[in-house]
Amino acid sequence: MEKLLKCSKCKSVWYCSKECQKKNWPTHKPTCHADERSSGLLKLVQMFNVNPVLMGYLKAGIVFECGLLDNPRIGFDIPFLARIEIAIEPSDILMFGGLYVNDPTVEEKLEGLVQVNAITAWQSPSMQAPLTPKRLNTWREARARCNAEGFAEDPVGLMEFVGRRCTEDSGNSITVELHIPNNVLAVAMTRAPFTCVSAITGIQTKKPLSAASCLEFINSHIRADKHNQLHLRTEMTEQDKEVIRAAGRDEDIFPARILKEKMQREQLYANFAQLTRPVVI
Numbered sequence: 001m002e003k004l005l006k007c008s009k010c011k012s013v014w015y016c017s018k019e020c021q022k023k024n025w026p027t028h029k030p031t032c033h034a035d036e037r038s039s040g041l042l043k044l045v046q047m048f049n050v051n052p053v054l055m056g057y058l059k060a061g062i063v064f065e066c067g068l069l070d071n072p073r074i075g076f077d078i079p080f081l082a083r084i085e086i087a088i089e090p091s092d093i094l095m096f097g098g099l100y101v102n103d104p105t106v107e108e109k110l111e112g113l114v115q116v117n118a119i120t121a122w123q124s125p126s127m128q129a130p131l132t133p134k135r136l137n138t139w140r141e142a143r144a145r146c147n148a149e150g151f152a153e154d155p156v157g158l159m160e161f162v163g164r165r166c167t168e169d170s171g172n173s174i175t176v177e178l179h180i181p182n183n184v185l186a187v188a189m190t191r192a193p194f195t196c197v198s199a200i201t202g203i204q205t206k207k208p209l210s211a212a213s214c215l216e217f218i219n220s221h222i223r224a225d226k227h228n229q230l231h232l233r234t235e236m237t238e239q240d241k242e243v244i245r246a247a248g249r250d251e252d253i254f255p256a257r258i259l260k261e262k263m264q265r266e267q268l269y270a271n272f273a274q275l276t277r278p279v280v281i
Contacts, residue, residue: 040234041163041172044086044114047231048161049176054218054230058084058116059180061214063188066121068155068180075155075180079131079139081122082178083160085258088112088240091223091233093268099241100248100272112236115219117258119211131158135175142177155180196220205267216266223268 005021048054062082068074090096091111098106122131131139135158143156156179163172193206196217207213222232246256247263263269 041086041161042174044232044234045161045174045176048114051230053221056184057214057218057221058119059178059184060188060209061119061211061218062157062159062178063180063185064211064214065119066157068185069189075157076143079136079143080155080157081131081135081139081160081175082157083118083120083122083162084116085118085120086161086163087115087117087243087255087259088163088234088236089115089244090236093223096244097272099244102245102248110236110241112234112240113222113225114232114234115222115262116215117262119215138175138177142179146179151179151181154182155185212265215262219262219266220268 005018007021063069066074066080066082068080071078074080089112090099091113095106095110097103139156139158142158146152146154146156156177158175159178160173160175188209191209193208194213194217195204196207196213207216222230225232243255243259246253247259250256250260263272
């Protein structure tokens with residue numbers, strides 16, 4: 001994991017160097033304030049990373065999204081980075097609906113849980129920059145290490161976990177190495193349907209293996225963990241809530257857009273995705 005510099009005031013934005021921080025300050029300054037979660041994102045990402053079920057489906061989704069099946073050079077002599085957009089949503093789906101329609105009766109203190117809203121390959125137009133020299137070096141070191149450990153036939157890349165707020169900045173960002181075992185590639189190649197179980201109704205549905213279905217399985221699996229055995233639940237902040245409200249207002253900001261896209265994909269949100277509140281001026 002890269003050692004990044006963190007804004008000392010809000011503790012919510014990371015930088016690769018002091019020069020990068022100074023350059024970004026005019027953009028970051030308007031939204032810089034004391035952070036409500038501090039380094040909580042790091043802890044949540046660490047808990048996510050150690051869970052073999054979640055990581056297995058995430059790696060499969062990355063295989064599809066980053067084109068590893070289309071270009072056999074990716075992960076070997078071509079580096080890749082997958083950006084993982086994560087967010088915190090209410091553990092109670094009814095509270096999600098309340099925030100979405102801006103219901104004033106929604107409780108102030110809400111239990112939240114981690115959700116993965118999107119996987120984006122860094123080559124995509126939505127990514128603002130390619131791999132930095134530091135990240136490229138991190139990938140080369142990871143590739144060499146896997147070769148030395150006997151995994152020369154497995155692709156290696158990087159993952160950047162991003163926890164955005166209701167702004168267009170990069171939000172909390174943590175980059176980690178990514179080793180994709182050959183068996184994950186083999187499963188992805190089959191695209192065989194698998195059973196997805198609703199976290200609310202328990203209804204089972206067969207879905208073909210794809211990036212979208214992998215994300216839906218991950219999110220449903222986390223939501224079904226009522227006793228927090230995965231340690232992926234945390235108290236929601238006002239910033240977390242505002243992203244959901246902004247999606248309900250159909251605001252054209254990145255966190256709201258990817259949440260709306262997720263709601264269109266996943267069956268759980270079928271009753272909310274068509275509801276959009278008019279903006280009152």
